Amino acid sequence: MHLASFMKVNEMFTGVYRIDGKLATKSIVPGVRSYSEELAQSNGEEYRLWNPYRSKLAAAILNGLKHFEFNDKSAVLYIGAATGTTASHISDVASDGRLYCIELSERNMRELIKVCEDRQNMLPILADARYIDSYKESMEECDVIYQDVSAREQASILKINSRFLKKGGYAYFVIKSQSVDVSKDPKEVFESELRSLSGQFEVLEKIRLEPYDKMHLFTVLKKL
Ligand SMILES: C[S@@+](CC[C@H](N)C(=O)[O-])C[C@H]1O[C@@H](n2cnc3c(N)ncnc32)[C@H](O)[C@@H]1O
Structure with missing residues (x-):
């Protein structure tokens, strides 16, 4: 419409x-x-x-995000690109930049490739972000990491991939407590994930995403 x-x-x-x-x-x-x-x-x-019920970045913006560190030239490592919903909006913003879109699921990748075919600044990479060897040669130093993975080792995935982020660069780290440990109180999981990153990142913002999403904590980090 x-x-x-x-x-x-x-x-x-x-x-x-x-x-x-x-x-x-x-x-x-x-x-x-x-x-x-x-x-x-x-x-x-x-x-x-940009639908906040479909994209946690949109929900975070509507819920008062202060640091929006993307611009027309940004190089972005997007971990957990799924079918490209949020990535496509970042691609609009980073019009002269580059988005390296890592996705594990072949099914999602098929849809993601269609989005990337229309958008010259998006590069689809079928890979498991826990193992960077398969894509490290395709990478450049990035200004921003956006990570939204439904995986157990979320902080560890960000740590491993932070080698691609420039010093002083920003990480949008979306934490899904249920993927980390379904038996624990979500608050405990959010805190322990952030604590494990404390030597490498400063936490700038923590944003709850209600009413758009109840399962995630949206955080903005800066690489030390
Ligand atoms: C919640 S979805 C991401 C939604 C997407 N960020 C958006 O807003 O459009 C999480 C994605 O992470 C992917 N994923 C899970 N574990 C992964 C891993 N180890 N490496 C790469 N992608 C992974 C899943 O296949 C899934 O597509």
Whole structure:
């Protein structure tokens, strides 16, 4: 569905907009949908509405995220890209940058490849992020890591991959307590995951994602 023209467009962060109150990114591939997102036209530009129930980064922005450290030139390592929903919006923002999209599931990868075919700045990499040897040669030093994996070893995956992050770079680390240990209190899991990263990262923000998501803690870290 295309929304009508003459809407109020405000830029919240580099490349992130509020359009009549809804979150959106400016599409780098007008006319193309990466999932079932709504499109909106304004002043000759096409925007893709960004659904906070489908993307934890969108939910974090709506819940008051302060550090949005992506820009048009960002090099991003995206760990757990799934079918490319959130990655496609980061790809709109990092229009002249590069997104290295790591995904373990072959099924998700098939969908992700279709998204990457439309978007020149996204590179799909079928790999297990616990073992970087298979993709380390394809990597450059990155400005940002975005990690959202449904795996048990979440902090350890970030630690291993932080060698690709420049000093002073940012990590968006989404923690799913149930994947780490379903028997523990989620708060305990969140704290112990962050504690294990304390020598390598400073914690800048912790954001709960309710009402959009109840299972994750969204954190922003800076590499020391
Ligand atoms: C919650 S989904 C990610 C959703 C995605 N970030 C988005 O917002 O569009 C988690 C993904 O992590 C992937 N994953 C789990 N373990 C992984 C691993 N060790 N290496 C790479 N990807 C992994 C899963 O296959 C799944 O697609």
